[in-house]
Amino acid sequence: METNQSISIKNLALSFGALDVLKDLNLDVGQGEFLVLLGSSGCGKSTLLNCIAGLLDVSDGQIFIGGRNVTWEEPSERGIGMVFQSYALYPQMTVAGNLSFGLKNAGLPKAEIEERVNRAAKVLQIEPLLSRKPAALSGGQRQRAAIGRALVRDADVFLFDEPLSNLDAKLRADLRVEIKQLHQKLSNTMIYVTHDQIEAMTLADRIAIMRGGQILQLASPNEIYNRPANKYVAEFIGSPTMNFFEGDIVGGDGLRFSTGDQFFPLEGYEFHNGTPVQGPAWFGIRPEHMVTGAEADTAAIRLNGSVELVEPLGSDTLARVAVAGRSLWVRMDGQALVRDGDSVTVGFDPARANLFDKSSENRI
Template sequence: MGSLEIDSLDKSYGAAKVLKDINIEIEEGGFLVLVGPSGCGKSTLLNSIAGLEDITGGEIRIAGKKVNDLAPADRDIAMVFQSYALYPNMTVRGNIAFGMEIRKIPKAERDEAVHRVATLLQIEDLLDRKPSQLSGGQRQRVAMGRALVREPQVFLFDEPLSNLDAKLRVDMRTEIKKLHQRLGATIVYVTHDQIEAMTLATKIAVLKGGVLQQAGTPAEIYNNPVNTFVAEFMGSPSMNLIPAQAGQGPNGPTLSIARKAGDPLVLPAPEAVAAYAGRGVLLGLRPEAITDEEAADRNARVVETASCRIDVLEPSGADTYCTTDLGGKDVIGRLRADAPIRQGEDATLAFNLDKAVIFDPDSGERIA
């Protein structure tokens, strides 16, 4: 397996720039997930790595070797497509072995490779079936088998689970994670599903409008988003972005947040907020950082409590989500399932400010 380096990559169609100065590195054996909304350029980037799209500028290196000018067949990559792309007239065995047959690999070697991959993917009993006789999940395993049998430097996955139903997606996600752990393969994986990104990746790259917004581990992307786009895109429910007024109190900077009823909620703020005194900012808090008093993190350094009117309660089994109005916006908190809180009444909520991030409302960039 090989590392992957993308250095100052640009891609244009005529005057339209679809990828702009992309810089990403993934180590040998890493799992890079490209994520972002439709049209953000993630599939174009994957196709550029594969050699299916010519790049306008920059470099792509696989295992330290520049591959810009190499044909797809010479880049030592294997791709798994959203549509499976299986040959309908061939058996599973034939589909998996086809690439090796084209490369004139001896039959005994082909048979051994097919058996090894089929065992790994648990599809030994499907080898003599045609694709039309398989379920969606089984077809996806065959498509993965055809890629695995090549033992390339880098595997490329283009939204491989998007055609599967919800339960099968979860099952296949687990299988791909196990497969990565067993093989130690270098993988680049495109998805629009941020849950897939969080669960599979060792590194996530978030794109918007052809621009790389942030690249980092799932924990870095989730806990320390660099701007409001990343904060809202990653996480379900997404991060609360609460309008607040920056001020200065006797003990340092403060955030004042309007409440529908009663006085504003005043919270301590990081020192960086002092430069914004008298101006509006956005306070970012994940739902789990707003909870009932009993569920508050006892190890947190700064937890503030306040009475809030609970507008909506949504039980979800293990947790209950609540909605309250702060700063003129619906703000979601995550409570214990048995928290003694009622819809339409005031309740004491705990705010874990260790988890707070602050953004500039105009640029969307992070302040603190």
């Protein structure tokens, strides 16, 4: 084992009867790294987290935490702290009781328990709440107490299972910032499960996008946004979703992408591994990478269409533009004055495009 790895998962598999929930999964998480497991429901992200926690028995493979093989160990022996979506605070105990329950089970001396509880309460600013029961706390306070329960364990690894999903939008944004600050302060390894791409993008050092029990791409938020490894990832990240054209990459004077009766020059596109490919493919471009008006006139690729629908968001304006029988989402300036039926020219730069193989849907 390399020593700078906090968590290492080797060939992990889990099946319930005939149903394979996780398939031959490998993952290394560095010391102090903030890793987000992202995917839609049923992708296996929570299952993976539960396996790391030891709450589910694996069918095959190994799990190392801090260089130690913990595959068969009890959850409490793995050196982890965990925060749950529903907070999972013990309703009959006070906040202090909740924080100290695990330490009492571990047989720690009373003085130390008290010291640790106070320290965690201070970090999370929940000292005035220590003697209250969970029912007397607000949602945000409950989640802070739940984080405190993980904190007192002095664990090397924190596991978060959709911790903010039960909170309203405002509180979610606040606590997101707090979790990020907590990570900066403590620098533990954190694994964070969510289906919310904003949480993932803002918190993560690296994001693992999961689907069907496998990791599709494991990379920094920037890399995932700019160079999605396949069409699924490209569609999953970003809202509104990426626009796609179906067609072929053809040769001639420089590579071009042909779709319908149009040809997009591919000059400036960075091919995967630097090797240009020809053949059937998807051409993807994000709504925010399209331009309109004067800028469009100088763009390498230009399309004429008419506005079908406008969604003013204040900061931006989203417009659905009908181009040659298909609809494209375009993100415009918040103050852009467009109306249904307006004719517009949209333009974009092939350097911003994403090309995926037609059959494998992998990046090319």
